[in-house]
Amino acid sequence: MSNARSRPRRVTIKDIARAASVDPSTVTRALQQSPRVKPATREKIAALAADMGYVPDMAARTLVMRRTGLIGVVIPDMTNPFFRDLGQGIEDEAAKHGLRVLINDTRGIESAEREAVRLFQELQVEGIIVPMARCPQSYYERVREACTVVQVNRPDASFHVSCDTIEGSLLIMRHLLDLGHRRIGFVSGPAIPGEDPKMLAYRAALEEAGIDYDPNLIFGFDGTLKSSSAIVDQLLGLRKRPTAVFAHNDINAIAMLRGLRECGIAVPDDISIAGHDNIRLSAYVEPPLTTVAWPMYELGQKSVRYLYSLSHGKRPRKPRVSAPELIVRESTGGPKAARRKQTRSSV
Amino acid sequence: MSNARSRPRRVTIKDIARAASVDPSTVTRALQQSPRVKPATREKIAALAADMGYVPDMAARTLVMRRTGLIGVVIPDMTNPFFRDLGQGIEDEAAKHGLRVLINDTRGIESAEREAVRLFQELQVEGIIVPMARCPQSYYERVREACTVVQVNRPDASFHVSCDTIEGSLLIMRHLLDLGHRRIGFVSGPAIPGEDPKMLAYRAALEEAGIDYDPNLIFGFDGTLKSSSAIVDQLLGLRKRPTAVFAHNDINAIAMLRGLRECGIAVPDDISIAGHDNIRLSAYVEPPLTTVAWPMYELGQKSVRYLYSLSHGKRPRKPRVSAPELIVRESTGGPKAARRKQTRSSV
DNA sequence: GCACATAATACAAACGTTTGTATTTCAGCC
DNA sequence: GGCTGAAATACAAACGTTTGTATTATGTGC
Incomplete structure (x- = not known):
């Protein structure tokens, strides 16, 4: 039915240009809704692009634009609900800034953390968020010479978002x-x-x-x-x-x-x-x-805001530290309590 | 101390070439251990690259090489241990093929799934793995015209890896x-x-x-x-x-x-x-x-192997279906069992 | 010291996109 | 109907890397 093996060269802006008999530059501008192209042309090109299943090549775009609109998140353990909440906060805040999020799970392995950071650097992400980093600070100092890094819960890092x-x-x-x-x-x-x-x-x-x-x-x-x-x-x-x-x-x-x-x-x-x-x-x-909970969602949001301001050359104000939250359940009570209950049903 | 705001243009192969007074092409070949460059030159360039903190620009490389060595995984819920095991299998198998893995969490939202697939397509990944897809098959049929997609646990998909x-x-x-x-x-x-x-x-x-x-x-x-x-x-x-x-x-x-x-x-x-x-x-x-468990790790491995063979033009053999595993714990026993026990301690 | 082979390096084009500038097209106006 | 100005489009360079080919250095045997 379909043709995953024949690998039909992916459709580029030039293909659309040829089909519409215009210049590639016109296609670009049409696709980005530039007022420089006549509405009729714009529509024709948009229709053509959709028909032909055009998907822009981020590599080429990145090369000329010098920005990817990507954030990399290096997570030690996906499964931990901690990081789900953090990730959610990151995702939501990133969306507000038109940024997209990429995740890499390191399973708490230091070498995997390095590789993840490296991968994100190669990908030219706008910044990297690293919660609970395993690698030493000296490593991140070095990385930060080339790439914005915001750490979560590492109060010793230069740029960090933490909880007290x-x-x-x-x-x-x-x-x-x-x-x-x-x-x-x-x-x-x-x-x-x-x-x-x-x-x-x-x-x-x-x-x-x-x-x-x-x-x-x-x-x-x-x-x-x-x-x-x-x-x-x-x-x-x-x-x-x-x-x-x-x-x-x-x-x-x-x-x-x-x-x-x-x-x-x-x-x-x-x-x-x-x-x-x-x-x-x-x-x-x-x-x-x-127990006591950390506002991971909030930390996620903050880390993106911080990253954003850093990568926009704003003076990095000392990051504010969020407040943790006490969660009182049933494992604590007054000493030698009068009211003795039998063990309740579990789970 | 460091300078995240000055944004010092990142170091490129040309910078290294200039510092070593050689041509950029020599730098490339030196870095990829080509026998065409004299060992002495190679070492000089390697040292220089390390000193200057060179990180290759994947965008440029992708543009000319037409491959990224990346796999995209679209996950509905990071927190689910299911997907951790799946991810682990994917990661391990990918490493064997020299592939790197990128994850995007959709939180089970269909539009987020579409966006994730789109992002991976723009990034020119070698293939996309989608466990438990929310989007209709018709959508994936379309995507597959441009990009290899392997689905997990969607026996109705063209290319899938599943459990019975x-x-x-x-x-x-x-x-x-x-x-x-x-x-x-x-x-x-x-x-x-x-x-x-x-x-x-x-x-x-x-x-x-x-x-x-x-x-x-x-x-x-x-x-x-x-x-x-x-x-x-x-x-x-x-x-x-x-x-x-x-x-x-x-x-x-x-x-x-x-x-x-x-x-x-x-x-x-x-x-x-x-x-x-x-x-x-x-x-x-x-x-x-x-209960009954699915071998998610194995499914992860299989999905990468399948992806790999598909993207290498091999004839896509009908994917084998893995066998689920019965896990007998204590909630089942013979009817009207003789041996009555008191409730054990929980957790 | 000269021809020759080979080792080492330089040159140049290409990938797909964006963007500043140049060129063409086309109304509207006298 | 030619002129003007604006609207629409075309041209070309650039991004950083790779790679095929051309060129230059180096060594070998006589």
Whole structure:
């Protein structure tokens, strides 16, 4: 029926010009609605172009126009709803500026990230948006000599759009403190504790509330699920258990939920658990997890606006940092709550 | 520190040629390791290119080479793990052929799908892969006049790579029959029942087992969660309840799980439930859902191989259809099972 | 040192589009 | 009917790269 194998040379502006017996330049102008071509000619050419199935060759156009109207987005993990929201924000904002979006998934692999950036550079995109970059900043410094790069959630980057991690963690901590908790545990991430902004917020919040810092309440999480059960053991082994725990991310918090349940500890009645990130699963676990969410859609929009102003030579104002949002679900409650409920139906 | 706003004209092959005092053509050949240039020159040029941060202009290259080495993937929903696996298969297979992959998310919007296809056409990609296309086939017939298109899971397309829905549903049905079920219900999807391949498989399997078709065991699902509780009511209202139900997708099956639990009906002891699709949640619900999965990674690989052979003028052999895979979890069991267990811990 | 082969490099055209400038066409007017 | 000015169109160069061909350098054998 059709002819994918014969590869019929694609129809160009010259073909249309010949068919309409005009000059190629007239075809171009006709297609871009220039007032320089007579309406009748314009219509004839438009009809011809449609009939012949003309699709402009972006390569040729890019070559002469020096712009593609493309934005490249380098995503570590497509599946993460985080990035869907971010992508949506990017897409919507890009559309407002007449920009089109291309995505490349790196699966969190650093070399793939480099290749993606390279590909976008070759494609001459107007700018590249890189959320949660794996590559070192020195690499991006270099790339930025040739191409606009806006990073998301890398506050150390020159041009970035971020969310305040400390602020988010403070929201969680204040929530727990407001509920009346005085002994609050913290499960740190794989990062060096000293540099961990969540840890900073944890201590700042305690200080704010006039509570002494107790190193016994700090637990180390190495990213594996196995270690989370070790943490539960460690937690339950304490003479004075904390009444609430702030885990550095939801994965971790959910693993703890499971571990505690297996030990017959009720959440939030015996202990409150709060996470961070608001991954999709957090809404479905039993009990649904209190956590903090980042406004990814908004960050997506902002990153495009920032990119746009940068690539239009505007003075890059210091990028504003968005505020995170506290999401209170059922995994947190007052300490030693009076109202003991039976485990609800899950999912 | 850097200069994103001054927009320093990007470095071209001519700049390198000037710096090395050779002709641009020599630079090209040096960079592509041609034996025509003296090793010393080649190294000098390579060093210069690296120093000056040269990145080839794909537009110019595409223009003269008439090929981009790019594949475009039009995805309805990035977040769906389905497409992550598919994308992974595409990516891996593409790498083998020296092809690079570009993604565009349409969020299931038909107009966005058209725009994505258009963008990829303008970019002169080698081919476009479209899983679960929204646009009508007539549209793709037209596109295929100019560009290779391989569709995934659209058995009606000219060039497609698919999975056999009927076969998958037969797997589910035979599983239920093997367990000893004789009264099996079916929850249909929004599709017209007569054309639904799952319905076809349902009836075929019954016939195979010598069981009469009973229209009372067919339930209509309109895609809303509300309707699933209606289905549960309808189900429980029957004089002779089915001992197992095959739901046309996991969303539906999971909603039923919830509904049945609320009515105090045990799964799988009182009734077995099987779904279709193997969405991520299905492994986490209580009890974990028996379902059928499609080998998306394999489909991704196949689609690239197919694309590759098509765009190399090979005779397009009728695409082979992959086999779906039965995933038996805990939501199915023998009818009126002796061993009654208490509800396990969820998630 | 001269012819010759071959290695190394330079030249020039081409890809499809856009755009500034030159040329033609055509009314309207005296 | 020739002149003017504007409208419509044609011409040509350019974008950065590749590649076939022409040209120049380099070495070899006598």
